[in-house]
Amino acid sequence: xxxxxxxxxxxxxxxxxxxxxxxxxxxxxxxxxxxxxxxxxxxxxxxxxxxxxxxxxxxxxxxxxxxxxxxxxxxxxxxxxxxxxxxxxxxxxxxxxxxxxxxxxxxxxxxxxxxxxxxxxxxxxxxxxxxxxxxxxxxxxxxxxxxxxxxxxxxxxxxxxxxxxxxxxxxxxxxxxxxxxxxxxxxxxxxxxxxxxxxxxxxxxxxxxxxxxxxxxxxxxxxxxxxxxxxxxxxxxxxxxxxxxxxxxxxxxxxxxxxxxxxxxxxxxxxxxxxxxxxxxxxxxxxxxxxxxxxxxxxxxxxxxxxxxxxxxxxxxxxxxxxxx
Numbered sequence: 001x002x003x004x005x006x007x008x009x010x011x012x013x014x015x016x017x018x019x020x021x022x023x024x025x026x027x028x029x030x031x032x033x034x035x036x037x038x039x040x041x042x043x044x045x046x047x048x049x050x051x052x053x054x055x056x057x058x059x060x061x062x063x064x065x066x067x068x069x070x071x072x073x074x075x076x077x078x079x080x081x082x083x084x085x086x087x088x089x090x091x092x093x094x095x096x097x098x099x100x101x102x103x104x105x106x107x108x109x110x111x112x113x114x115x116x117x118x119x120x121x122x123x124x125x126x127x128x129x130x131x132x133x134x135x136x137x138x139x140x141x142x143x144x145x146x147x148x149x150x151x152x153x154x155x156x157x158x159x160x161x162x163x164x165x166x167x168x169x170x171x172x173x174x175x176x177x178x179x180x181x182x183x184x185x186x187x188x189x190x191x192x193x194x195x196x197x198x199x200x201x202x203x204x205x206x207x208x209x210x211x212x213x214x215x216x217x218x219x220x221x222x223x224x225x226x227x228x229x230x231x232x233x234x235x236x237x238x239x240x241x242x243x244x245x246x247x248x249x250x251x252x253x254x255x256x257x258x259x260x261x262x263x264x265x266x267x268x269x270x271x272x273x274x275x276x277x278x279x280x281x282x283x284x285x286x287x288x289x290x291x292x293x294x295x296x297x298x299x300x301x302x303x304x305x306x307x308x309x310x311x312x313x314x315x316x317x318x319x320x321x322x323x324x325x
Contacts, residue, residue, distance in 0.1 A: 007074035009036030078184035093148025173238025177216030178304035195258035205267030207246030215297030218290040238277035
């Protein structure tokens, strides 16, 4: 297959590129490097089946040749990124998704949208099933990301219904692993950076809010299963093992060997109190379920950050008073 990956130099996009190349596909990675990094794909540039195009998905995509699939991952995804660039986040979800859909339509290619569990907002239903409509504050501080993805889902669905495009929607829950940015503000990376530097780990509220953490290798397997199928979705992809944020912090301290204390900060506005996917649809329709235990993934992610010490040190003190969703 020949596959276009928008946002292909990001955390998830680079792992997806790597997997597809390993099975013999050809990959064109499109990224404007606003949050993705060339370093994530540097090791792939020597392959004659990999091409990097530095471009903004919000403009018309100009890439030669036939494509079998488009994997649309382009979007600021970490809270500091989308809070700092709210209009870019919204226009990437709208104009960027429209551009990617038009490109897929022109090639009659399978289109897979990387949506998010954030479409469920602070859920009133637990665990979250795909038929739950969510509880999102459309004018809250997190709305730029939540609503961008909700609109992207509606746009993709409309292209499927009105244009006959082969569309699939993934709702991705918290994913972690190597190549996360040290400064991305998400819980796993933030806690690891703080632990490796001996800083206090900042837990917000009482720490009893829950998340479900899926290792990146498992998520990529799920993404590929969507590319290879004609499943329209939406389909949840995540680890149904629920952890409190405090439990996650304690795991990071334990596996890093850190002496860091755990401190508390006020809970941010609209921070979801519980988040766990129902993955029955992914299992029944795509035979997908996560296989990597959270503890194993945490150890491997700590090892990766420890090997990239300069990046860790550059983030020193960055999260003492900021959120770790």
